[in-house]
Amino acid sequence: MSGTSHKKPKKKFGAMADINVTPMVDVMLVMLIIFMVITPMLSKGISVELVKTKNPIAMQNADKDDAILVSVTKDGKVYLGSDQFNNLTDLGGKVKDLLTNRLDKTVYLKNDSRARFERVVEVIDNLRGFGVDQLGLLTEQIKEGGAPGAAAPPAGI
Numbered sequence: 001m002s003g004t005s006h007k008k009p010k011k012k013f014g015a016m017a018d019i020n021v022t023p024m025v026d027v028m029l030v031m032l033i034i035f036m037v038i039t040p041m042l043s044k045g046i047s048v049e050l051v052k053t054k055n056p057i058a059m060q061n062a063d064k065d066d067a068i069l070v071s072v073t074k075d076g077k078v079y080l081g082s083d084q085f086n087n088l089t090d091l092g093g094k095v096k097d098l099l100t101n102r103l104d105k106t107v108y109l110k111n112d113s114r115a116r117f118e119r120v121v122e123v124i125d126n127l128r129g130f131g132v133d134q135l136g137l138l139t140e141q142i143k144e145g146g147a148p149g150a151a152a153p154p155a156g157i
Helices: 022-042 088-099 117-129
Strands: 068-072 078-080 083-085 106-111 134-141
Touching (some): 068 088, 068 117, 078 088, 088 117, 106 117, 117 134
Parallel strands (some): 068 106, 106 134
Antiparallel strands (some): 068 078, 078 083
């Protein structure tokens, strides 16, 4: 054997030129799932089954964060946003306070299709008594096949 040995050259470990995107994809998928689960819970106000109409007028301002939304449930309970009001005078006073110093003085009313019409008229009359001039009644559009629409944008009459 000769005195020369064959040694393999040592590899130097330097910076990797490739970026590993797998952790980023994992985080993005988790965030997507979280948003998909939370988004339906972010709806404003109380959930009611809206009245269905054929020719509603679109009211995109009802979706804004600062929109004043009054809801009447099927059992006659009245809510401003997610706060329940047993006394309509308190509701009217709170709405009047919210309308001061606002350019858009529209109050949106969404009532359950099974709510007693008497209660809805009572709420409307009370709001009118406290100076609400613009009142939007939110409805849901009936789809072409005659079947009620699932989640159409708020529309009004």
